[in-house]
Amino acid sequence: MRLPPGVSSSDFSDALKQFAEAVGKEWVFTSDADVDLYRDSYSPFWHESEEPIPCAAVAPNNVEEVQKVVRIANTYKIPLWTISTGKNLGYGGAAPLLSGSMVLDLKRMDRVIEVNDKNHYALVEPGVSYFDLYRYIQDKGLKVWIDPPDPGWGSLVGNALERGGGYTPMRDHFDAHCGMEVVLANGELVRTGMGALPNSKTWQQYKYGFGPYVDGIFSQSNFGVVTKMGFWLYPEPEAFLSGSVTVARHDDLFPLVEIFANLMNSGQVQATTTVVSPLTYSRDPQLAALRAKGPREDVERYAAEKNIPYWSVSLPFYGPAKVVAAQWEYAKEKFSAIPAARFQDGASYRFPLSADQLAKIVNPVPFGVPSLQTFSIGGPFSQGHMWFSPIIPMTGEAVLEAQSVFDQVHKDLASESGAPPGFPVWNFFARAFVIIYFFPIEHDVEKNRRNREIFKRLVKESAEHGWGEYRTHTAFMSDVANAYSFNNHSLLRLNETIKDALDPNGILSAGKNGIWPKEMRNTKA
């Protein structure tokens, strides 16, 4: 039997008995075979002793059982690591950060409590996946969309708490949530926002409630166990239209991004897309030679001859057919300020899609349909992946600066093809770009060690450029948290003060996002 750190074998046996009484013995997992399922399939510590291994797992079925589990953990000071569906791939999966933590697995709590298609919201438990909610909505014929992230098997609650993103106008998943129910470390049940009003009629319609708006402190944190969460849904739109803009010169990036930011920030483009450099993606050897040698004018001339744009952005529009058409017309007018900007109409759909139409769409995620199509990524290149995800300003200057930093990373990485030489910047969030940079995981201890070092170096280097990661793999949470060091880490110290007040025994998700229980703070952080 694996033991949690600092817990005696007899105490752990007692605790396991109590967990079994609380949730039923078939929902307490202790055999290696069962517990190993919670390890990180893409661990950067492949075949190394540093890989965090859970000691056991417990899967309650409802809120009362979660309360019991938390109270037992408090009694025996057993570190819990909460997961919803455990699909946080590229960021640690289901595995804890602290080896020996017991996984608190909420996948059995998979109830869709309500979907409202007049005020367009859902209330769900943490075990509800994007597939689950999509099926529920389809079965009832409701005219609302969900906003799935790339893989649809994850949890709405888990994804939003980790601040994941999707593709439709509801793409910022934490922002699209409204109202929470949380079990605190002491077992108390709290409802936030309007949920604190008994019989509230607007728990999923108005976010803030009265007094401090606390929801944010339960995201990317270990301050409580979220057991219900409301989400705003997007009313099924009439149409989708996309159009792409390409420009021919290196310096066209500056006005391209400036116009793009204006369209985004004024609400004319509300969905996720990318700015990319098809030229840096190109594998044309002559182009590569020209790029190495310069001057830039020759590169631009050659690329123009070969019809390879220097930069490209695709614009997605959702809404009434006549509105999206007008938005694309307006965007073309604006981008026409860039000499030689070229435009191409992209996909265009009316909703709902027929089964035939849907079957022909390779990746239906941007149309509110969950999928696992994303798992084509990385497949041929490496044994797994983790993401390096800094936020950079929405300016051409920042994009160029980031490209030069990541060109160096590409040269350094111990992998032939883990990360492409050019890369897109994404607008998963409203007013900034995010880079989702692919770090390969290999079945090779030495390569992984080297790549981990590069990852850590990159956290520091990004911070020096003024860029912070919005999310990271458990293996690097303390590194990233430590980079947010303004005034002698005053934000982290504030978080630690709240942690100690809400979870004095430190039983919840030790180390999550750099926040350690008091007793481990000096040794671990």
Added chain:
Amino acid sequence: MRLPPGVSSSDFSDALKQFAEAVGKEWVFTSDADVDLYRDSYSPFWHESEEPIPCAAVAPNNVEEVQKVVRIANTYKIPLWTISTGKNLGYGGAAPLLSGSMVLDLKRMDRVIEVNDKNHYALVEPGVSYFDLYRYIQDKGLKVWIDPPDPGWGSLVGNALERGGGYTPMRDHFDAHCGMEVVLANGELVRTGMGALPNSKTWQQYKYGFGPYVDGIFSQSNFGVVTKMGFWLYPEPEAFLSGSVTVARHDDLFPLVEIFANLMNSGQVQATTTVVSPLTYSRDPQLAALRAKGPREDVERYAAEKNIPYWSVSLPFYGPAKVVAAQWEYAKEKFSAIPAARFQDGASYRFPLSADQLAKIVNPVPFGVPSLQTFSIGGPFSQGHMWFSPIIPMTGEAVLEAQSVFDQVHKDLASESGAPPGFPVWNFFARAFVIIYFFPIEHDVEKNRRNREIFKRLVKESAEHGWGEYRTHTAFMSDVANAYSFNNHSLLRLNETIKDALDPNGILSAGKNGIWPKEMRNTKA
């Protein structure tokens, strides 16, 4: 000399000397004449002993001085009451909740630190008013709009922290903020979101940072003193267009609100407007007689003859001229599902407005121009006002239910004309309606007493209907907080736990939104 509660005269004298050393003696106010300026001009306790009176005021000029003030207050346990510009009219103005508190007045911190018109944001101090920021932007000729609330002399920081609203697509002021700087009760300086990263390039562009997103706990709270705040600005739009929809029958309200909610929730309407009943507003005596007697068909017939709509909604559209035209066309198509719905084109503008155009607009607030025009309200009716502001669902059913509750209030109120008989519901926030109901303040002790009782009764009655207030006058903060009582007030207890951890001496804004320092909790709450 007035004294703070529980502080000796000699201690307070010592503290005042230290405050004077910290901020300069001309910025510590102790004379009755000076300090009375911080009293609530619209106090519902007019000429009563319950009116909270500040003991003194201190006005630091910068962050370091705020830190010193807070540290001195901690030493002497002096209760502070923080205000930005003190213009929270209708909700308590500049006055503290706890009589004898010392006002911490941030009006001197009025620096516009940055306005960026490429990524469309501002970073400001608490003393910056909407007028200040507007002038700054106009002087520099920047192509960005601010979103003023009704009166423009208030603080952006203060208004957002109280969760105020405006009229343009950036109307939810707390939602439109990005990044904070906060002085904690212990004097520590914290920057939130990306601001925790030294030399961050995206403090005003990405909200959440890494780890717990703490900003919300500093809104409607007494957990810290916000000294800087970022705000997203709206890129100057090309055009504005409005159109109104009127319907003739009582029951048309249901589809009217349903279609409206769809347009709002899908982002086709992004700005503030109202659903009103011109019929209930009408003072036609024959109509009033018919309404009293019924049947409803006769009321509808008479109103139709007189051309008085039963319900009306005005739709504001901001954006490119061709887009707003398409949005209005689409809205008309949708509302045409209601038999006999009628449409009228409203105001239409291209921006920027000329000085001549601007001069002709009675209320320029919806066009990003701060104003004091709102002070026409209430003037002829009463000596002041306070607001009762519950959130109700965006459904016709809820609007009717609210009207019946408030009709009774209107009959009960000890005022001839303080509140109109019909009233609009507003969409200051994304997915729900808010009622901003006018409660008169009189120069009459008995009337005020009676109106306060009605206010308290209404808090309870609203809670029974499932509606909570989003904000309230200091006089009723504990009443409202107590209505949010789910699970034996577990959210309030969570807030108190955080309060005790961050402000153990309870020096910051005692009683704010129902949160009292530990020592006063049993007697005051």
